[in-house]
Amino acid sequence: MALAVVVVLLVVGSIVFHFMQLYGGPWYFTELAADWGAIDFTMNVTFWVTGFVFIVVNLFMAWCVYKFRQKDGHKAVYEPENNKLEVGLTIFTTVGVIAMLAPGLFVWAQFVTVPEEADQYEVLGSQWQWQFRYPGADGQLGAADVGNVTPTNPFGINLEDPSGQDDVVVNEPNMHLPIGRPVQALLRSHDVLHNYTVAQFRVKMDLVPGLVSYLWFDPTVEGTYDILCEELCGIGHFIMRGSVTVESQAEFDAWIAAQPTFAETQALAATAPDVAAGQAAYALCATCHGAQGEGNQALNGPKLAGQEAWYTERQLKYFKEGVRGGEGDTNGAAMVPMAMTLADDAAIRNVSAYIETLPDQPAAATVTGDVDNGRDIYQKNCAACHLDDGSGTWYTDAPGLAGMSDWYFVTQISNFGAGIRGLHPNDHYGEQMVSMATAMADESEIEDVAAYINTLR
């Protein structure tokens, strides 16, 4: 008896819950931003068919439980089978299945057939970053292979292929698309499986190392949408984020014109930075960071020597643009005017290159902690990006940690944990550390990790 009532209540409750979500509730599909209304339509058909079955079968069952519950003098009816009924139910079910499947297959045919006029762009996944490539003026993406990957050629574009030279490369996880033009995304991975998902576009597809997969859509609503990785890709899976901005053709054209072509990035990489100029510029830095970049805790200047140029360069830009050194970051704020003294990207590059040449003597250990616990945390959570020996690598955008100022490490991790560093919208890599910093529960665990890193020098 109670069971019958509960089943009825669950059916009614589920329907009420569903319609609450359908009409304004917070937990339903995000608004569609691509021309894939057909997918939503198929889903609605499926909802009606399955919803009907859900209601009818469950209510009938509840009624049976109520009506045919044990009563004195009552006996069950003996009926081994009823062919007519079963054939009828089979036909009914088959019709329902066809009603759902037919539109499904029809829409799938649309999905697998990319319109000829679709523009192409490439999505490159690697642990745990998104990067993008546009075909450039010739409308053709240059051939690429994982074997060609170097720090200056992260896409592995074939240098011999002329069509690759004008490719526009976006080495940050934010991409743009013009509204109202069908686009085909070609998906490539350099390490593990990833999945390129934008909830508002409805479609998704895995990135598989060794082959090129694809999906296509036609963005219809302007806005900025999250790109998520939806295929487990290792410990950093949940921090592999990006964004796609859909905007007018004019805005898009302006954006893409501001991005470097592959040839430009190669040309820059080919010219050596002016280390002498960098050395001159470093004179100002030396006041806090020491003449050899060895750091000075009293002046809150962390050790710089031993850090690879790509990281120093990126941080200097962040300080200059106000991405770092914002609210709450007192010491970082002091860096902002310093970074301002570097006139342009070339100056930043020069000084970073000079710092890379400084002799790398391990900084003195100032933090103590439980090394074993620190090792445990580090090896499980940090080593995936910063490597087992704490040397860091450009590939995961992870700076070297071993031999650097441990007190600075503690401050920065605390800042990440507190959201002081990493949450600026233009800090494309810091947000990952905001999430990863939770691997250390409190200040003392951060010190444990710092103490372990001190053993890596």
Next chain:
Amino acid sequence: MAYVPLADRDSEMEMHHPHTWIGRWVFCQDHKVIAIQYGSIAVFTGLVGLILSLLFRMQLGFPETADYIDPSFYYQAVTMHGMIMVVYLLTALFLGGFGNYLIPLMCGARDMVFPFMNMLSVWVFLVSVIILMASFFVSGGPTGGGWTLYPPQTNLAGTPGHDMGIVLMLVSLGVFIVATTMGGLNYVVTVLQYRCRGLTMMRLPLSVWGIFIATILALFAFPALLVAAIMMLFDILLGTSFFMPAIIESGAPLDHNGGSPVLFQHLFWFFGHPEVYIVALPAFGLVSDVLSVHARKNIFGYRMMVWAIIAIGGLSFIVWAHHMYVSGMHPYFGFFFATTTLIIAVPTALKVYNWVLTLWEGDIRLNAPMYFAIGFIFTFIHGGLTGLFLGNVVIDLPLSDTYFVVAHFHMVMGVSPVLVVFAAIYHWYPKMSGRMFHEGMAKLHFWCTFLGTYAIYLPMHYLGFLGVPRRYYALGTTDFLPQSAQDLNTAITIAALFVGASQLLFFINIIWSLRNGPKADPNPWGAASLEWHTPDTPPKHGNWGESLPTVYRWAYDYSVPGAHEDFIPQNTPESEEPTVDEQHFDPDQDESLADV
């Protein structure tokens, strides 16, 4: 005439009677003891899986307070939870536990065909569990690559347990497959060869049919996992490139070249999809019997039920790639696999209809096992219908890899089979232990489990619609996910903790009743199938005392018109039909006997 005469078989069985405590409870060849060993190991492993799930649910529901769970442990817990529940709990429990207990009893046999191999099977299973558990204690911990173990991710430095954990996982699976194969050969041959006199295949209870077909699926599907595991071990340990393409690990290129990660997925799901039915078919069978007994009515459309089991079993081998719609495989496969997947809905739906029609015009006894069985129908309908979303290839595009998938397969493959497990344990408990369990506590256990799990998984579907991805340690800052998504996650965690804690009711009940429950009637539910008509309760070694039973009818003679009782045991000859229960038999009141 079959090869071994009946008399020979009887004497052969007598030889294995154990005389020592160790012989009786440890190295025992009695299928009933082996069943309990299998079941206990599986349930213990399942408890580990349950605790892991509660731990990672803590992280999802209360990320601020659960700071003892780091990303690395989160992924390991998710992975181990999945593999433990699917393989080491459900597969082992249904085949090794229920299969072992019920097949010989329902077939009217004294034991399995090969009792020694049966015993080996359970010990090899134990070894596989020990290897699995050992991975918690090795450097790097267990693998955190997701229960699907997709390469190249599982063997790269960015994944927890990429060194020892994954190797132990693959070895453990290999050992498990050996155990399943030994057990599986036993179950198949026993059903084929050891049915007692008069017991045709179509007179078998659906429990046996479900377990029988599931075992065949297991025998044919597990090799795919074995093949995948061997090739992956070669890739990891010997440096071959079966599944490993040229890739970069932490910035440095690896030595592999040309392998295909998608090939692994094909092999894995060629095992993985039948695996769903390896768990589901025994559940279908067991629940059919529970429903029929407590509704005092034959299972409706017995033949259709058998055909559906066979059809589902067959179809389960040609639907695997519906797990791979967005895997980057050739998109044209989508047409084929969406079609086969939705076709499989037809026999499955028929089973549901027939369960409900079994209740129709029945005389339903709402005993605790019946609560669980009816609860199963509800959750299975829900889980089955959401499967139609994911199976229909285009709807899978927005929903795959979201919480919708998690909610779907937990409804259909987690909650539903587990409700059947409870229904079956409560149903057969009096026969297994000779005691009755506490009815009230069992019903309370039902309400907590049934309502609690629905509170977990119904909202979880909507997180999936919203687009919340699965396997995320933390949601982070994402524009389209409102704060309320996190709140819902918190609510789900609270429900999960409640359900987890309420399982104590079950353990308290069955352990307490073992000593203190009232003595059970040999056939407390008035069931017709053979296992309720053993000379002893619980059945002794050899099951049938002096002579094997003879079967005169199918297992579902309930409420037969003209019969005195509302059930006629399978081993009651036609001539004795009216004297089913001599104590209450009064020929004067039974008109059907007027001409005797």
Next chain:
Amino acid sequence: MSLFKTITAKPWETKGVIGGLEAEGAIDAPNEKVALSVFLVVASVVFSLFTVGYFLRMELPDWQPLSEPAQLWFNTGLLVISSVLFQWARNIVNTDDHKNVKIAFITGGFFAIFFIAGQLLTWSNLQEAGYFMTSNPANAFYYLMTGLHAVHLLGGLWVWSKSSIRLLSGRDSNDVKLSIELCTLYWHFLLVIWLVLFALLSNT
């Protein structure tokens, strides 16, 4: 009774005992043989899946076919002889020719051991010639599949050795009749698997 007839029967209509002493539909063979047959199907599934994997992997561009050494023909001959000897033992096991049963059965096993030794020799020759497992997927498949086949054969040899010891310790060949029959079936199966593998490996 045909399978179709079996599963379309309406079990509620017929009462009483159906069939004889044994269950209707039981297979008229020793249970061990039924079990072995089922196992052989399972083993075939394993080998077929490797074959499918082989074909799929072959499609990928880095595949370089391995030219199988001629010694494999010799090894094949050994396995054929082994199988023939087992068949001979099985054919005469019902006669009084106990001595020849013993000879055929035991020698048959030794030829299988020679076969495995031959396979190992081929492996080491390939290694010396620089065909390493990691250098190409074709090589990896070669080692993997021949190795798996040898492992199956070793499993058979374990049963063979137990029966051989019983034969040598003077037991009547009738005692091991079933074992001889099962070994023969298993050996033929492994011969067929080997021939298929050999054909597959040398033609691709």
